[in-house]
Amino acid sequence: MSSRLLSFVGRTGRRRLMSTAIKLTTVEVNDKTGIATLTMCRPPVNGQNLELLLDIKSSINEIKNNNSRGLIITSASPKVFSAGLDILEMYKPDQQRLRAVWTELQNVWCDLYGISVPTAAAINGHAPAGGCLLATACEYRVMVPNCIIGLNETQLGIIAPKWLVSGYLNILPKRVAERALTQGRLFTTDEALQEGLIDEIANSKEEAVDKCVAFIGTFAKVNPVARALTKQQFRADNLRQFHKEREQDVDDFLSLVNRPEVQKGIGIYLEGLKKKANKQ
Incomplete structure (x- = not known):
């Protein structure tokens, strides 16, 4: 893929657009x-279809290779960080494409969770399901008010995979995580802060990004190699287990999504979205 390099002056210094x-x-x-x-x-809600997942993975790899001091992930949407996996990828799916979608979702989580540089999520809107996945893969989370975040897969008749649950357990007490996952709970911004799912609240996207920058700045005087190795020590077991089970995880996901009752539930959900859109 060809690319070019642009420069412009931002609020806190010159930036390069990669x-x-x-x-x-x-x-x-x-x-x-x-x-x-x-x-x-990806308007309107950064639904994670195959193409968006491939681009996120490509961008993470680009950041790995350009000697950046840290990574902040955010959204161009004014109201949604990411609505999660594009539900149209799961409804009456092409099986080969569905397998590719889940594989790329695994890859994005693995790359973001395992990257050596400090990571933070500026959550400038709603972050259910796959949006929460991206946020919890990071080391720090800042969220704007009046939004929701969480893993609500059980509401659609599917389950959060073990590798994603392990990331949840890095952040939440086990009892809170178990109850939230079994209920498919979505936390408000205030609830997420209270439970520890996010670290700070910001009044705007710009403030959220600034708080993420400040967090990454706390490592300025820390040896980056020692920091990276320490981070990897904490996350190594989860990553090893993920790689051991990833192929089976793809098979399990496809088997679950293709169940008639799950397809029926997804169809009902999509019909509800269509009716809601028609009323607006």
Whole structure:
């Protein structure tokens, strides 16, 4: 994939816009801070279809290779961080494409969860399901008010995979995580802060990004190699288990999604969305 490099002056210094050929994500590197901001740009809600997942993975790999000091992930949407896996990918699916979608979702989680540089999510809107996946893969989360976040898969008749649950358990007490996952609970911004699912609340996207920058800045005087190795020690067991089970996980996901009762539930959900849209 070809790309070109643009420069412009931002609020906190000169920034370089990387990989402008990528349509569904952008990467901006601030020359002053050395921090890269990965922005999802798939209107209207950053539904994670195959193409968006491939672009997110490509952008994470780009950040790995451009010597950035940290990674912030956010959204171009004013109201939604990411609504999660595009439900149309799961309804009456092409089996080969569905397998590719879940494999790329695994890859995105693995790359973001395991990247050596400090990571933070500027959650500037709602973050259910796969949106929560991206946020919890990061080390720090800042969210704007009056939004929701959580893993609500059970409401659609599917389950959060074991590797995603392990990330939840890094953040939430086991009892809280179990209850939330079995209920398919979505936390409000205030509830998420109270439970520890997010670390801070910001009044705007810009403030959320600034708070993420400040978090990454706390490592300025820490040896980056020692920091990365320490992070990897904490996350190594989850990643090893993930790689051991990833092929079976794909098979289990496809088997679950193709169940008649799950397809029926997804169809009802889509019909509800259609009726809601018609009323607006």
